[in-house]
Structure formats: C-alpha cells, structure tokens
Amino acid sequence: MVNKAKDISTEQKILEAARQVFFDKGMDGARMQDIADKAGINKALLHYYFRSKEKLFETIFAESFNNFFPKLSLILESDTDFSVKIEMICTAYIDQIHSMPYLPIFILHEVARQPESFLKKIWSSYPPPVKLFIKVVETAVKKKEIKPVHPLQVIMNIVSLCIFPFAAKPLLQQVTGISKKQFSVLMEERKKLVPQMIIQSIKK
Amino acid sequence: MVNKAKDISTEQKILEAARQVFFDKGMDGARMQDIADKAGINKALLHYYFRSKEKLFETIFAESFNNFFPKLSLILESDTDFSVKIEMICTAYIDQIHSMPYLPIFILHEVARQPESFLKKIWSSYPPPVKLFIKVVETAVKKKEIKPVHPLQVIMNIVSLCIFPFAAKPLLQQVTGISKKQFSVLMEERKKLVPQMIIQSIKK
DNA sequence: AGCTTTATTAACCATTTAGTTAAACAATAT
DNA sequence: ATATTGTTTAACTAAATGGTTAATAAAGCT
Numbered sequence A, B: 001m002v003n004k005a006k007d008i009s010t011e012q013k014i015l016e017a018a019r020q021v022f023f024d025k026g027m028d029g030a031r032m033q034d035i036a037d038k039a040g041i042n043k044a045l046l047h048y049y050f051r052s053k054e055k056l057f058e059t060i061f062a063e064s065f066n067n068f069f070p071k072l073s074l075i076l077e078s079d080t081d082f083s084v085k086i087e088m089i090c091t092a093y094i095d096q097i098h099s100m101p102y103l104p105i106f107i108l109h110e111v112a113r114q115p116e117s118f119l120k121k122i123w124s125s126y127p128p129p130v131k132l133f134i135k136v137v138e139t140a141v142k143k144k145e146i147k148p149v150h151p152l153q154v155i156m157n158i159v160s161l162c163i164f165p166f167a168a169k170p171l172l173q174q175v176t177g178i179s180k181k182q183f184s185v186l187m188e189e190r191k192k193l194v195p196q197m198i199i200q201s202i203k204k
Numbered sequence C: 001a002g003c004t005t006t007a008t009t010a011a012c013c014a015t016t017t018a019g020t021t022a023a024a025c026a027a028t029a030t
Numbered sequence D: 001a002t003a004t005t006g007t008t009t010a011a012c013t014a015a016a017t018g019g020t021t022a023a024t025a026a027a028g029c030t
Helices: A010-029 A032-040 A045-048 A053-067 A071-078 A082-099 A105-111 A114-124 A130-142 A151-167 A171-175 A180-200 B010-029 B032-039 B044-049 B053-067 B073-077 B084-101 B101-113 B118-125 B130-142 B149-166 B168-178 B180-203
Strands: none
Touching: A010 A045, A010 A053, A010 A105, A010 B010, A032 A045, A032 A151, A045 A053, A045 A071, A045 B010, A053 A105, A071 A130, A071 B118, A082 A130, A082 A151, A105 A151, A105 B101, A105 B130, A105 B168, A114 B168, A130 A151, A130 A180, A151 A171, A151 A180, A151 B010, A151 B168, A151 B180, A171 A180, A171 B101, A171 B118, A171 B149, A171 B168, A180 B149, A180 B180, B010 B032, B010 B053, B032 B044, B032 B101, B044 B053, B044 B168, B053 B118, B073 B084, B084 B130, B084 B149, B101 B149, B130 B149, B149 B168, B149 B180, B168 B180
C-alpha cells in the first residue's frame, strides 16, 4: 500500500504516511519502517527529514492537536443569538470530527503521555477560545437569556455529545451490532439532536 | 515503586502490576520488565504464570472490558419509573468510571486493535444489556411516557455525558486550567445534571 | 529424613527496531 | 564538463525487549 504520486514532495509523502501509521497505531505501536514503506521511500530518509521518531511524532501530534479544535472564535464573536451560536458550534464540532474520526482516540491516548510543557507549547499557537466561550455563557446568564449554569459544564456537555460517539465508535458497533452506514445516519441526526439538547438544558 | 505485601499471591501481584502498567502505557508501550519490577519479582515469573505478554494483556483487557459496563440489568428490570431508571443508570456509570478513571482511554484505544472475534468472546461472558435497554425505551415510548426517540441515541447520550469527561480529563485540565479538585467537584455535580438533561431531552 | 513437585532466579538468546554511515545518484551552479 | 550541493539508498550498528533455560530454593508428600 504505497502512496505514490511523484509530484508531491518527499516531505509531504512522509507526513501523510506518518499520519496514517501514528493515527492507527499510536506513538508506541508505530514503526518507522512501516512509515517508510507506506511513503514508498528508504527509512533513512525519515531521519534525514525529521531526525528522529520522536520529532516526527511531535510534528504529527501538534498538527492533530490543533485540528482537534474547530475554529470557534468567529462563531463566538459573531452577532447572533446564543442558541444559534450553540448550534453552529455543535455542527462545526461534529463535522470536524466526522471528517477525521480517528483523531479523538489518538489525541486522548497521547495527551496523557506528553509532558505538560510540550502541550502548552503546541497548544499556545492556536489556543481554543475557552475564556471567550465562558464569557459568552456568563453574558447570556446575566442577560437572563439562559439559566445560571456553570460554563465548564456546558463545554463538557457539548464536547462529550459531539466527540465521544466517534471515539467510542468501534465499541458502540461491537456492543450494539449496528453497521457503519447506520452509524453515519445516527451521526447525521445528531447535528440537530445535540444542539437541541444543549439549548433545552440551559434555556429558562 | 514495588508492590510488597508478601501475603498476596504472586499471581495477584503480577496482575496488579500489569494493570498499573497496561493502563498507563497501553499494550504497545508496556514493558514486561516494568511489570516485573512493579510486582517485585523476576521477569521469568511473568512467563511462568501467563506465558506471554499477549496472554497477560488479554487477561487484563478482558477483566477491564467487563468492568467498563456497570451491571445495569437489575436497574432495567426493576419496577420503577423510567426517569428513575435513567437517574440510577447515570449515577452507576459516573460512579463506576470515577473509581477507575483511567479505563475509558485504555479501553477505547485498545478496542480498535483487538480482532472482533476476541472482543466477541470476552464480551459474551457479561454482555451489556443493550437489547433490554432498547426494549425499556421502546416500551416507554409506546406508553407515551416519553417522546418517540431512537433508543441508540439515548444510549449514546448517556455514555457520552457520563464517560467522556473522564476520558478527556487530561485534555480538559490542560485547556481549561482547572485543578484536580475542581474537576472532581464538577463530576459530582454531573450525577444530578446528566440525568436531568437526559430526561428533559425525552420527556413529553 | 528423603523424594517429588512447584516456585523463583540469573544469565542468556533471538529478534526487532531506531538510528547511522558511506557510497551512489541527481540537480544546480560555474 | 565539472565541481558542488542536496537527495536517496543498502548495509550496518547498538540497544531494547520478549522470551527461554538451567540451576537453585521452597513446599508437599511418604
């Protein structure tokens, strides 16, 4: 299963192969030889371009970590109803993860293994706008648009309902016996269901 | 960091050490030497008792997989209101995972790597009562106690809201900057919040 | 006690794997 | 064309790691 396409650069071929292998196996399970094979190049080139497995992993991890959070600032800063914002955020999240469903398990598994300093570093380039979200919730509370709720609980509810089904997909399929297709249908339904649920839980 | 206590059997010492190491590092990251050290025994004993790393892992994984699902049948079969059942299920889930918060990441990460046949085998000894849950929901729908909802969506909502915050704990702490203690407080609150949310989302 | 079986250990082995090296090849400049 | 620089490869190395072995110690048995 070699990624061909001679036009794209070697570096890009390596990155794409590394993504596939790291997402599938994690840092510890990944093999440099597998990455090289998948990229269709000699293993030494991995070190020529990225020096070490650790460095290559960090590149993929940092990129994934940033992809894991949709860009919500624009939504949060927009001049729309609170409930519209919630709906837009949920849709953005579900779409984002639906397009890279392997990310949640990968990120969750690897985050625990990374030193906090490293997380802080990569995270600070595109920090998810948590503070802004908290402010938006608190403003809505003050304006009596919603119940007095803990903003962090709202965040937890949103990310839980949007992300977890993807992380648990293999488990859910195993336990419920549903097919890939049925799963996709359920996920599509959730784009409406989840925001409804969130809004209903906080509206006055 | 050696597990002493000469009274417990060697096999138990191994299992406890294996749990710690496998939960922390996963199958690929775990080292037999680390397990032996943590158990305070010679590495050869691991093979004497469990033959191979794979077999030892399977033992821990099977046990964890079963622990991952609280025993819900009694609750589902009990002669109580639907909403009471929901509340009991949520509390059972949150308590269960709160007592072993490392389980979700471990299970989610490893489930994807196991062959389906193996999952089926270990899962069949204590199958989570999915069918029963579905029946309970469908009955409540027929009796017009709740809205006509897809039972699987309800399951997804419950497990998402109960489990995900634990799986994402390191990430949430990183991103929100809250302390271990604050996190525990939030989790305690969720035992009330989550069932409220579930019930509100399906009641007529 | 003395014999047998079970538990435990230190030393060893074979394989895997990240990383290196030196040489070949390709592109670019002079 | 030829020197120079950057790219790619096959072969190699060193360390880590799962697993084995043969010898020793402990426990059970008669």
